[in-house]
Amino acid sequence: MLLYNGEFIPESELQLPLTNRAFQFNDGFFETVIVANGKLRFWQDQVERIQAASKVLKLVLPKTIVSGELEKQLLQLAKQNNAANYGRLKLKLWRSGGGLYTPETNQADWLATITPGTPAATTPLHIGTCETITTNYSPFSFFKGPNALLYVMAGLEKKDKGFDDMLLLNRQNQVSELTSSNIFWFKKEVLFTPAIDTGCVLGIVRQNILKWAKQAGIRTKEVYFDVASLLKADTVLSCNVTGIRSIASINGEAVSIDESFVQQLREQIFS
Structure with a gap:
């Protein structure tokens, strides 16, 4: 399962237009989040970096992210993908709409994916x-x-x-x-x-x-x-x-x- 603009959908149903600005211009950013023992590790710190990055890129964040609802949705996604004990989550945000170098809007789209995993190695x-x-x-x-x-x-x-x-x-x-x-x-x-x-x-x-x-x-x-x-x-x-x-x-x-x-x-x- 994926979380696309706040909606849970199967991976097979994800469709992104060719005008997608992340694909066309790398017009966005991402966060890597570790889910461990049913919690999002360092989540508040990650939210602060999301806000700082969005400010620099002049992106308008969706209400889901600003309100704090996103944390609940991401943990639900982790459970659905059997990754609540340990998983690697990627949250990608990009500018909506089309256009060339000059965007049509500053509203942001977003996508969250997560895969189960095991803690990283500790060897030197x-x-x-x-x-x-x-x-x-x-x-x-x-x-x-x-x-x-x-x-x-x-x-x-x-x-x-x-x-x-x-x-x-x-x-x-x-x-x-x-x-x-x-x-x-x-x-x-x-x-x-x-x-x-x-x-x-x-x-x-x-x-x-x-x-x-x-x-x-x-x-x-x-x-x-x-x-x-x-x-x-x-x-x-x-x-x-x-x-x-x-x-x-x-x-x-x-x-x-x-x-x-x-x-x-x-x-x-x-x-």
Whole structure:
């Protein structure tokens, strides 16, 4: 089952016109949401990012989303698709109507899909530095969708080189993010992460880790560092809504791992 503009329909009945602006112009964005134990993980944070992205794109959100009714519908969709215990939900929003570059309306259409799954692995990652693309800071780089092709190309390079993930740099060769995760590193009691204007996504778990560190009295810095800085860290980790994982090597060079710190983060962020 799918949830299309607030209506539950079988996947076989979904029909989108050729004028669909998500298809024609990538005129929209998406959110990835994890359903775990009958709840939408970090849902309020995701709603806030939906609202921020819609404001930037000048999209008018449907009343279902604004009123809070959407959460109930998404959980119902999860139950229908046997994904209430654990599932990966994708919520896609795009501008309605046709038109060319100039839209006919700013009203938004939306579609939610969900598939059952299992929690992500926690084994350490071996990553490489992406050479084919760089991140680019813009009004659209903090949310998912408009820059999706960057991550597709990084994914192809990852596949070709046999790494678990790729480290993306900006045009100044500063560390930005991974293909679908934010990155942190811990050194001398300070927790570092790339600044948002390196072009990284304003990740939901990134925000929650920074909040947790502040409450725990751990110093944090949002920085502009190169790859060499990561190699000197006490531990390096990736994070997104699916989980937190240590990074074991970068371009074949081993980095330190403090798995106890990473496990502490998992317990605090995802409890």
